Amino acid sequence: MEKPAEIFDREVEWSELVRFARVPRAGATLGVVSGRRRQGKTFLLDALVRVSGGFMFTATESSEADALRQYGEALGGYLGEATPLRFVNWEEAITRTMTLAPAGPLPVVIDEFPFLARASPALPSIIQRALDPAGQRSNTRVRLLLCGSALSFMGGLLSGTAPLRGRAGLELVVRTLDYQAAARFWGIVDPRTALLVNAIVGGTPAYRHEFTQDDSPAGPDDFDDWVVRAVLNPARPLFREARYLLAEEPDIRDPALYHSVLAAIADGRTRRGEIANFLGRQPSDLTHPLGVLEDVGLVVREDDAFKSNKGVYRIAEPLLTFYHAVMRPAWGDLERAGRSRQVWPRLQRTFLSKVVGPHFETICREWARWEADPDLLGGFPTRVAAGVVNDPAARTQHEVDMAVFGRDDQGREELLAIGEAKWHEIVGVSHLQHLAHVRGLLRRRDGVLADRCRLLLFSGGGFTDDLRSMAAAEPGVQLVDVNRLYAVD
Template sequence: MFDRDFEWSELVRFASYPGPEATLGVVSGRRRQGKTFLLDALCRATGGFFFAASEATETESLRQFGAALARFEQRPVPYRFAHWEEAVEALMAVAAPGGPPVVVVLDEFPFLARTSPELPSLLQRALGPQARREVGPVRLLLCGSALSFMGALLAGTAPLRGRASLELIVPTLDFRLAAGFWGIEDPRLALLVNSVLGGTPAYGREFVLGDAPADLDDFGPWVVRNVLNPGRPLFREARFLLAEEPDLRDTALYHGVLAAIAQGNHTRGGIAGFLGRKSTDLGHALTVLEDTGMILREPDAFHRKRSAYRVAEPILTFYHALMRPEWSDLERPGQGTAVWERSGTTFRSKVVGPHFEQVCRTWARWYAGPETLGGLRGRIGSGTVPDPAARTGHELDLAVFGRDDQGRESLLAIGEAKWNDVMGRAHLRRLEHIRDLLRAREGVTLAERPRLLCFSGAGFTDELRALAEKDPAVQLVGLDRLYAGT
């Protein structure tokens, strides 16, 4: 188990709760994050019952469930449940009233509820006050990867609303944790790998059989042999991620939206233009992709009514930016090297460049100290700053807001991120100009000395380093500092 201490401690606390009543917990998260591994380990450690549902009819699911429950109870004959009401009654009887708690896990719960919509209501009744005198201390955990379904399970007027005492989301590993998981010490190599596969644990184990790039020179060959290779599971993973989501029916449209964003179209209008559709036609598709965790909608830091859409999973960006346009060639074995060699510019501009910007925002949110940001950070984002005199707008990769002594929001820092550029005095002048534009703008309060953050994956000029040594308001953040500094 790698860096799941918090999740494990919450599961153990839930499983060992000594109360006599039955309790409910919900565990969710994107696929391949290790949810099943955690819950299976919990059942093994506590002697609990684990049932992994599959895509099946109600009758078949009941048959599978009855056989699994009988094995757990060491019954010689499987249960023959006619409907889920009987199955839930038997399930809640695995813990005797007054006896020790028993962990029960229903993994891939959305598969069961899709063919048996009454199941949440049956569980609600089994967990309700009227049943407490008859039910023992069952510790029931429902798990699923369909984020929209799992999010709605406890929301609004849903039957299980207010019943759960645990609501745990198993996240993907961030860029620092991913480097540790892969065992990569070179920060540039770690970020390159992260820009392709993100922090999904399964991608670093089962999907590549532990194959990590040996060094920077091996990165390209590693991509070719593991991601651009039609004989490896990562080759079709991006397609399967969409196919596995039950709410995504018009997959051509959703692939088109993801492709538009991966190509650099981050506004609704830009996405619509890329697809040749009206902006109003994309509302539902964008909402569904956001609900399923495929994309993120980030409000503009300076215009709350504007938003930028970004692909949440790096492998989706890599697929739609680099693989999908070359799919006919890639499906033919042996063409991965040629595709990779002619896609260098695309990889730098559409994949690793935007990913580097996102990593810089993540660093500012979770790792940068108050002395770096100029105070305690509140919200963090990116945005566009209008320049009326030049009749243009300046894109800002990072904006950090905090609170002043009167509790008012103030701008603590602004930053620019360049993956492949050595940053110099010209980059700092641009930030100084944007800072002056913001200072003159109504509705934006600046800290006394806003920090100017320069992020670079290629380094800094001696002139810029000398300026930063003299002025603490100028902060230089290279790859070493991203991965090990504050």
């Protein structure tokens, strides 16, 4: 099964799906495919059934009776029946489904499975019985794939005492495209433009075509015009997408509260106490909403690099950050057609400080974790995170944008490098001196092996000549610009 040409990237995901669909052993097998909305899960699975001749059913929010009716119509159409199939219950429907592959492996996809399971809570147990060799009434080789965007629900299918626990032969998460793949997908050659676009739309594939009418910035000089015509244009679907992302999550029953939490994080209030102060609530009041946002994949909690019991919250979907930091405060003006071009210039400073700056730091950490040459870092990175370092003598704290950890020859965790990232500044010798001071604090700190710690400076605005000269003479200092992040010579 060759991957269709219209599928960009996704080599690993496609190979895993094909391998699962072609497992030769007798008996039905189960796979679970999940991922946030708009990542192309349905597109991938639809391609799989098309090239293999399999069957796919996409559920909708409906009652059990209506869902069974829709399923019977879809299955009857697939089998070429003159009339739709009629099922009394899901046990009957699943039993019939398991007879689809008597001659060889055949993928059968049930997309948006959480809709069906919420209307019919017994459905996972029914599938579990059908997968049991003793319960199979035919020599079936159905490769059943359950797909859904409700991450907490899909993860729960295979956890704890759930009926399908231990039954799955595939558990595939379709993630967003990384920043380099996203640049290729959008067809953006200039690294700086690619990073600015990524700070708004991230690596979500659906935003490239359907939501922007295939509109992509032609170059650096076209970026602002692109924002006005494609992102801040009330006539484009991307304009209201951030609002719909929350509305589509069934676990979110009070959108106003969740939007307020996201607004606090987008404003730079990344710790639980800071978010609570922003909302005028107690920190304990946020346990549930923050947990739900994590479960649905819209927020991630990242541990402090140097204090595992402390952490910060970051928004996982860049479009939500852009909406809450830039669009929401000016929503009334932006909704009026034709006003975006006048409004955008006064929003740009906020965009650079609250959207691009933090996003640039995130990309720098991703580069250090997954793209950087281990020789550059002095070892293979096992953990990369931001953190805070206390300075007792000065009675202050220093924020470290990046701390790269690895393992020494004895298996102990050691600090390979620390880094500072500045998007809109020209980085100079003072930045290096500050980073060296922080390294000195860490070397005097108990429990941190930092003898071989290197210094990394990242900049979107460039480096001074003095700093370049110092870095050229010191192997322990590395300067990383946007071209290097995107591996452009």
